[in-house]
Amino acid sequence: MRLAVFGDVHGNRFALEAVLEDIRQSAPDAVLNLGDSVWGAADPAGAWALQAEHAPVTVRGNTDERVAGMRPGKERMRSWLLAQLPASVPGTLAVLPTFVDTADGEVRAAHGSPRSPWEDLLLTEEGEHTRPAHFKELRERLGNFTFDSGGRVCIVGHTHHEMLAVVDGVTVVNAGPVSRQKDGLPLAR
Template sequence: MRVAVIGDVHGNAFALGAVLREVGEAAPDLVVNLGDQVEGSADPARAALMQADLAAAGALEVRGNNEEKLWPGGRRSPLSRLYGEWLEAHVDAVALARLAALPLSARALDGALFACHGTPQSPWDSLLWVWQPQEAGGGFYRARDPRELRALVEPLGAEVVLCGHTHRPGATRVGDTLVVNAGAVSDQVDGDPRARWTLLDLRRSGWTVEFRATPYDVEAAVRWSCAHTPFGDGQAALLRSGTFDVREG
């Protein structure tokens, strides 16, 4: 059993296209999409169509915090509201409604695999890491207390728990459960602009996890955003640097 995991595409059709070519070569039995599908400006309408095609082919999907921004009153900041107005004008309304209706979590493989965007309770929170603000401003992600993590994971009774949101690939074990943050297709935080996704394999010895970093045409994504949206400068800085502050989701 092979499972390909993507998430946090953030409307970047260029990064997603490169990832899906590699996913196709890996020939997984299941694809999981962890949410935050279209909130971005590198051809989000095309990214929405590509992910809808994955869903039609059987991909497991959950909603991210950015899908909740599609709900009435779901946008929290002026910039988010500007993005929302632009997306509503350029992405099919039916596609946006489909995303807004995605479930908070989902299971596959007879319950052995559990997927969520943030935590089982909220797509705005994060499972493996917790944001630690500092008095002087800003902050950093710290590892979640192991006892807190166990309390969140053990009741799920899953062999594998998948999450995203923090744009940081990583994995740990809670008892016999493998907990995996799959990383982000777009909008990296570690200075490496390559697209990220994760490949899981079930072998006789148990589940294994492989984190993938996929090169893509960053400049093509930047050109599209600059030519078609008012967000090009910000998108260019984000995609070229591979660094941004994820606190706002």
């Protein structure tokens, strides 16, 4: 099975168009969209329309929870986004799962970690510093998704850092963002 995976669009229609064109040329069997779909200012309505048509959001991201009103804070940005987007978007985002399994249970997709879209799967914060997660932390964050239970690959986004680790036979991948517009680089990745 060939899977295309992307996430962290953050409302960047322009970068998403390039990513979707690349996906079309690759002709995958399925597309997984790891969330954080519209929280950004580079045409969130256009980004939502493209995702709805070509690659609907698969799992709920942390900023999707903000758009859905599930997490307080940043109300000025949320209000602006709600004025740009179809009225159905918050409800659509609110009911998305935290993770999904595909490919006969061999692949798990989540935004941050299978436990929470706010939790980094591959990174651990220690005070003011961030470090790669230790294998023990990864095992705990993966929960029941193990090699022995048929798990082979867990794919996440959230941190905007491409990463790869293997823990107890499970390959853990951070796919990175569609673009790094929040970091000042709006081009497609």
